[in-house]
Amino acid sequence: MPTWTSYVLLLAVLGLFGVHLAVPATRAWVWKVLAVLGVGGVVSGSYLALAVAPADHEMGDVYRIMFAHVPEVWMALLALCVNFGASVAFLFRKDLSLDALSEACAEVGLFFGTIGVLLGAIWGRPTWGVWWDWDPRLTTAAIMLVVYSGYLALRKFVDDPEKRATWSAVVGIIAASDLPILWFSVRWWRSLHQRQSGAGKMDPTIWSILMWNTAALMALTIVFAYQRYRIAQATRAREVALPSALPPDSGDVPSEAA
Amino acid sequence: MKASSRNLLIAVAALAIAGAGLAYIAFGNLGENLVYYWSPSEMLAHGDAAYGPTIRLGGVVKPGSIEWNAGHTALSFEINDNHEIESPAVKVAASLTPPQMFREGIGVVVEGTFDKSKVFKTNRLMVNHSNEYRPPKPGEKPKNWGATLSDSSGPTPGKAK
Numbered sequence: 083m084p085t086w087t088s089y090v091l092l093l094a095v096l097g098l099f100g101v102h103l104a105v106p107a108t109r110a111w112v113w114k115v116l117a118v119l120g121v122g123g124v125v126s127g128s129y130l131a132l133a134v135a136p137a138d139h140e141m142g143d144v145y146r147i148m149f150a151h152v153p154e155v156w157m158a159l160l161a162l163c164v165n166f167g168a169s170v171a172f173l174f175r176k177d178l179s180l181d182a183l184s185e186a187c188a189e190v191g192l193f194f195g196t197i198g199v200l201l202g203a204i205w206g207r208p209t210w211g212v213w214w215d216w217d218p219r220l221t222t223a224a225i226m227l228v229v230y231s232g233y234l235a236l237r238k239f240v241d242d243p244e245k246r247a248t249w250s251a252v253v254g255i256i257a258a259s260d261l262p263i264l265w266f267s268v269r270w271w272r273s274l275h276q277r278q279s280g281a282g283k284m285d286p287t288i289w290s291i292l293m294w295n296t297a298a299l300m301a302l303t304i305v306f307a308y309q310r311y312r313i314a315q316a317t318r319a320r321e322v323a324l325p326s327a328l329p330p331d332s333g334d335v336p337s338e339a340a
Numbered sequence: 341m342k343a344s345s346r347n348l349l350i351a352v353a354a355l356a357i358a359g360a361g362l363a364y365i366a367f368g369n370l371g372e373n374l375v376y377y378w379s380p381s382e383m384l385a386h387g388d389a390a391y392g393p394t395i396r397l398g399g400v401v402k403p404g405s406i407e408w409n410a411g412h413t414a415l416s417f418e419i420n421d422n423h424e425i426e427s428p429a430v431k432v433a434a435s436l437t438p439p440q441m442f443r444e445g446i447g448v449v450v451e452g453t454f455d456k457s458k459v460f461k462t463n464r465l466m467v468n469h470s471n472e473y474r475p476p477k478p479g480e481k482p483k484n485w486g487a488t489l490s491d492s493s494g495p496t497p498g499k500a501k
Contacts, residue, residue, distance in 0.1 A: 136475035140441065145473055173351030176344060210466045211439030215449075217376050248347060252354040259358040263365055270366070272376045272398065274449055279471035288473045 083134060085286060088293035095119060095301045102308075113308050116301045123298020130291045147205045153296040154198035155223075157303045161191030162230065162261055164307070169254030172247055178322070181247035182314035183307075184254055185237060190306045192230045194299075199223050210274055219275035222264035229257040243321045377449050379421045381428040383460075391455045398449040398468070402429055406444060419448065419460075432460045441467045 095116065102112040131149035138145040165187040172180040202223075203213045214220060233253050240246035268277045281289045377398030383390050397419060405418035415434045421427035423445065432450055442448070442465070452462030 138473050139476040139480060140469060141473075148473065170351060170355065173347045173354070176347060209439065209441055209469050211442075212464070212466050215466060248350060252350060255351075255354040256358045256361070259362040262362060266366070271374075274376070274466055274468055276469060276471040279473065283472045285474040 083130065083287055083290050083294075085290040085293065088290045088297060091119070091123060091294060092297035092300070095297050095304070098301075099304050102304075113305050117305045120298050120301030120305055123294065123301060127291065127295035127298050130294060135288050135291050136285060141209055144205070144208050147201055149292055149295050151198055151201040151205055152292060153299040154194045154201060156296060157299050158191045158193075158195035158198055158226075159261055159265070160300075161187045161194065161303060161307060162226070162258065165191060165254050166258035166261070169251040169258075172251045173255075178243060178247060178318050179315060181243075181251070182311055182318050184247075184250065185234075185314045186307045186310035188230055188233055188254065189310055190303060192227065192234065193306070194303065195223070195227055195230070199227060215274050217274040218267040218271040219264065219273045222260055222267050225260050226257075226264055229253075229260060233257055243318060379428075380419055380430040381421050383430065383454060384428060392453060394451065394453055396449055396451050397430060397432070397454075397460055397462075398447070399429075401442070401444050401446055401448055403444040405429075405431075416459075419450070430454075430460050431458065432462055434462050434465055436463055436465055438465050439467045441469060 098112050098116055098119075101108050102116075127149065131146050135146060135149070137143050165184050168180045168184040168187065171177075172184065199220075202220075206215075207213050233250060236253055237246055237250050240249060265278075267273060268275055284292070377396035378386075378390075380397065380399050383395065383397055399419040399421055400423050402418035402420045403425060405416075407416050408414070413435065415436070415438065416431060417434075418429040418431050420429045432452075434450065447468030447470075449466045449468060450460065450462040451464040451466075452460055454460045
C-alpha cells in the first residue's frame with residue numbers, strides 16, 4: 083500500500099476540519115462526512131493492519147496491535163494538548179465556550195488514553211511478559227489517566243460555571259505538564275517501553291497503514307470532540323440562562339402533557 | 341482586583357507551577373536518583389550494598405549463556421551491560437517461563453535479589469523489544485511463535501508438526 087494514500091486521507095480529514103472551522107454554515111454536515119471517513123477508515127484500517135501488513139521480524143503477528151495502540155495514544159495526547167490550550171485561553175479571555183472546549187477535549191482525551199493504555203497492556207503481556215510495570219512511560223501514562231479523571235470529577239463538584247471554568251482551567255494547565263514528560267520519558271530515562279519509532283524505523287507498508295489508522299482516528303477524535311463540545315455549550319447556555327433551574331430538574335416534569 | 345486581572349494572575353501562576361514542575365523533572369537530574377533498573381556494572385559497583393533488597397537489573401542476554409536444567413524447570417543466563425559480549429555480566433537464576441521473545445542478545449529487565457553467591461535470583465523477567473517494525477529480511481528466519489513454545493523452550497519437547 084503506497085504511503086501517499088494515507089497522506090491523502092490525513093489531508094482530507096484536516097481539510098474538512100479546516101472547512102468546518104472556517105465556514106460556520108458547513109458545520110451541520112462536515113462532521114457527518116468526518117464520521118463516515120472515521121468509521122470507514124477504522125474498519126478498512128483494521129483490515130489493512132490484520133491482513134495486509136507484513137508480520138514483524140521479531141514479534142510476528144502480535145505487533146499488529148500497534149496499529150491501534152499508537153494512534154489511540156496520539157489522539158489522546160492531541161486532545162489533551164487542546165485542553166491545555168483552551169484552559170490557558172479561557173483564563174485570558176474568560177469565554178465560557180473555551181471552557182466547553184476544554185471539557186470536551188479532556189473527556190475525549192481520557193477516553194482514547196484509557197483505550198490506548200489498555201491496548202498497551204495487552205501488547206505488553208506477550209512481548210514483555212507482563213501486563214504492567216512501573217517504568218517511566220507507564221507510570222506517566224497512569225498519572226495522565228488519574229489526573230484527567232480528577233479533572234473531570236472536579237468539574238462535577240462545582241456548580242457555579244465561572245468558578246468551575248477557572249478552577250478546572252488551572253487543573254488543566256498543571257495536568258498538562260505530565261504530557262511532555264510522558265512523551266519524553268522513554269528518551270530521558272531507562273524504561274521497559276521502547277522509544278518512539280518513526281518512518282525510518284518501519285517498513286514503508288507498516289508506516290503507511292499506521293498513518294491510515296491515525297487519519298481515521300483523527301476524524302473520529304474531531305467528531306467526538308465536536309459533538310461533546312456542542313453538548314457542553316448547550317449545558318453552559320442553560321446554566322447561565324437559568325441558574326436556579328439547573329440542579330433539581332430531575333423530579334418535576336410538567337404534567338400538562340398528560 | 342478586577343475579575344479579568346485576577347484570572348490573568350491565576351493563569352500566570354498555573355503556568356508557572358506547571359512550567360517549574362516540568363523543568364525540574366526535565367533538567368533536575370532526577371535520572372541519577374531514580375532509575376528504572378541498574379546495569380550489571382552499576383549493580384556490581386554497589387558491592388555489598390546491592391545484597392538483599394529487591395532490585396531491577398537490566399541489560400542484554402549474553403549469547404551462549406542460556407541454560408536450562410534437565411527438567412526444563414530452572415533457567416539461568418547472563419546479562420551483559422550491552423551488546424558487547426566482553427562487557428560486565430551478572431549471572432541470573434530464574435524459575436519462571438520466560439516470554440516467548442526471550443532469546444540470546446535481546447534486552448531484558450529482571451526483578452529480584454542479589455547476594456554473596458553473585459547470582460541474581462529472579463521471578464519476574466521482562467523482555468525489552470525494539471522500536472523497529474519490519475518483515476524478516478531475505479534469509480532471516482521469521483519467528484514461529486507457536487513452534488517456540490512446543491519445541492525448544494517448553495518443559496516437555498512435543499512432537500513438531
